[in-house]
Amino acid sequence: MQGGSKLQVKRTLGKAFSYGLIALAVIVVLLPLYWTFSTSLKGSKAILHIPPELFPRQLTFSNYVDIFEIIPFGALLLNSVVVTGLTTVISLVLGSLAAYGLSRYKFPGSGSIFGLVLGTRMIPPVAYVIPLYLLISNLMLLDTWWGLILAHTSITLPFTIWIMKGFFDELPRDFEEAAMVDGCSRLGALRVALRLALPGLFVALIFVFVESWNEFMFAVTITRSSASKTVLVGLVGLLQYPYRQPWGELTAGLLIYTLPIFFIAYFFEKYIAKIYVLGVLK
């Protein structure tokens, strides 16, 4: 009896300890985010108060309005949406077509082509950003949506091909063959396969969206004016704002921009694990 209760105490203590550690991790993750959020709700005087107010005394939403005035936030948001949207469409369309071709038809060199695509996925963007800048400049696409979209596809297209090929490879061919027996054309068979691979398309969609939405190095290289600048480039530019660093407006803009990411983290947590973790293990 005695030994049993001792073991129980030990177990309870162990449990409390591990929950304590998890709670600590949650706090560490949330602290900088809390600071960002609380700053976005402070007036400019409260932000520059020394010592800093850990809990804002007066709440204001003015930063969420002012961010649209100190930079053309609406225009930048449009740029981000257009660039991410078109990058996503182009990557998914071209990527799944290529994946289908590489998965279903073995033609001379198809293996090495796929190897090349796989290799591209691992190459860091900084290894080709300089020649890519020269190329975009020669194409007269600096400071345009299309210049940045081209750059983004260099990251997102290899991933889409790779993940979609994985999905097509696992798809039994029976359905497509049945469709073709029923008189469908080869492209009809492709349509059947695409419908069956919808979960794969969805995974690719989330990944491509997050990559393009979050991308900064190409954006800061290629975009200049509010004609093409993305939100992140505009917000980083605020650090050079004359006379003060407008942290209230900056944090407000940052939180607006990150809303879709919060949404994805909350609703598609399981997909995230699949994309970033199992993807690597395959």
Place this chain on the structure above:
Amino acid sequence: MKKRKNIPSKALGFLLALPALLLLALVCFFPIAQNVELSLHSWHLAVGAPKNFVGLANFEHLISSSVFHKVLQNTVIFTAVSVPLELGGGLGLAILLNRKFKGKEAILAILSLPMLVAPVAVGLVWKWFYALDYGMLNPLLGIFSIGEVNWLGDPSIALFSVIVADAWTMTAFMMLFCYAGLQMIPPERYETASIDGASGWQKLRYVTLPSIKGILIIGLMIRSIDAFTRLFDLIYVLTGGGPAWSTEVLPIYTYRTGLKFFRIGMGSTLAIFALLITIVLISALWKITRR
């Protein structure tokens, strides 16, 4: 699978792949190859100087450059400290979370959040968190009577501060990675260990860790490649490579050389270094995973 009449021609497969391949050739294969040509030239674009062939002079210059040595040293320190830190933290969290309890999904979502936020946004968040006088970290540490620290302005501390911000985001990656690995362990192994009377620690030591050793090594390699060649956004915002070169690492140095000071030839030479390091690490990873 046997060839059948209605299995379409090889040409169609190639045609389907062609648009994507052409686009990739334009924006990726071609630029990567062009690095080689550019690295053999001296080309100061900013001052409008002509492009001069200099052979391997850029490489020779880098090998003897003390700044480049400092950059490599910073990159190695960053990788050697941040990656094990993230692996340790991630593995610990994954083990703690690898059981059933209420609200686990929500906690997993919160803990993986930093990984999804744009790295440059993470940089901005931490720049403000670290800020002297107006930031939150110093007053917070003041509660434990730790004095003011100039987190990003002190050359002996700045790299450490960058590592902490990086660990904040990338521990989440390692956690998900290890968590997936833990879930793949067949439960029978634990049952056998229980029958043999193993304690919690013994199970961890003799069942859990050996079972996910392979995954841990892969995670370590992947994060090392990233740490060595992709650390750009965070540094761009937090320190810009300073103060006094203390946070200048390979990706940001490559970028600044080529696209801020427009020394195109030297920048491309650095890019080739980054490329070579990536290839070496990837082939090591390839060997490990094929085993």
